[in-house]
Amino acid sequence: MSVQNLTMIWGPTLLAKKSDELIYSQKEADVLSDLVVLYKNLFPCSADEIKREQAMLACLQKYYAAAETLKDAVKQSGDIKIWISLNPNPENKTEEKTQVNATISPTKTAYELCREYSAKMQLPTHQLTLYEVILNDSLERPLHHDTKVFDVILNWSYWPEEDRKHNYLVVRPVEMLCEIQRAVKNLATVTPGKELRFADSRTKTFKTLQCELRDGKIVVSKKDKNDKTTIVREIFLQSSTAYLGCERKRDFPWSWAITFVERTQAQIMRSRDAPFIGHVLAGSEWMDRTIWYSSIWYCLYRETSCRRAEIIIK
Known part of the structure; x- marks a missing residue:
């Protein structure tokens, strides 16, 4: 605590006037400040006392110096x-994966987390991406490099x-993500x-x-016998999360699926009327998955799918 803070606390108490009310006075604070700063001139100090004080000051200086250089010396409020x-x-399904205990701050992005572990992965940061895997390994998605990891984890509490x-x-x-970027460049249209x-x-x-994907939403429709089109469902991409895969409870004989989980509701719940998670598009041609998922990414992030390599000057 600084001298100024100490004198603000001690002043009204040690130099109180005859009245019962404790009132702060700058004059009292100045007097106490002189007593603290000039104590060696006012009070007799032995050589041993001065030596002990110097040892304590040296110890405090080392502590504060270490706190500035060590990341974990002071834990930031809000980190998890x-x-x-x-x-x-990823092709090796039998090899046991390395587990690391990561510190996630409220502002840490997926790219920053990848950069933190690029050495362990033995790959440069721009060649890595962070995936979210949920629903007992049924659904997964690559996270955009600017995504706040903290928000992703907090969203699990709604499940x-x-x-x-x-x-x-x-x-x-x-x-x-490289596949998505290549597809966006080569596709004739991003509104399939x-x-x-x-x-x-x-x-x-x-x-x-x-x-159909148009105007930032996926429109699902059907035609009746009179060739009249009826909209069955509209999925707004900005208020939904698109995952690759499909939960295992469904009848799913197709090659690929994309599950859309709407974020408009506070809690993701199963009910008797809606026992499944999300709305699902599925198909049998693998190229369709690339076209649709790439178009969804382009709608959400435009041409910022992959982060470019950093230029490091040594």
């Missing part, structure tokens, strides 16, 4: 600890306990439209419906 997986070789207890984050090579399989949160089986 979480185990994440490092998987430099039912059974669905979120095995959620985790994993650092992987960036192949998926095609008949796909669709199931909402109420239905287990899939129906063949017309699906």
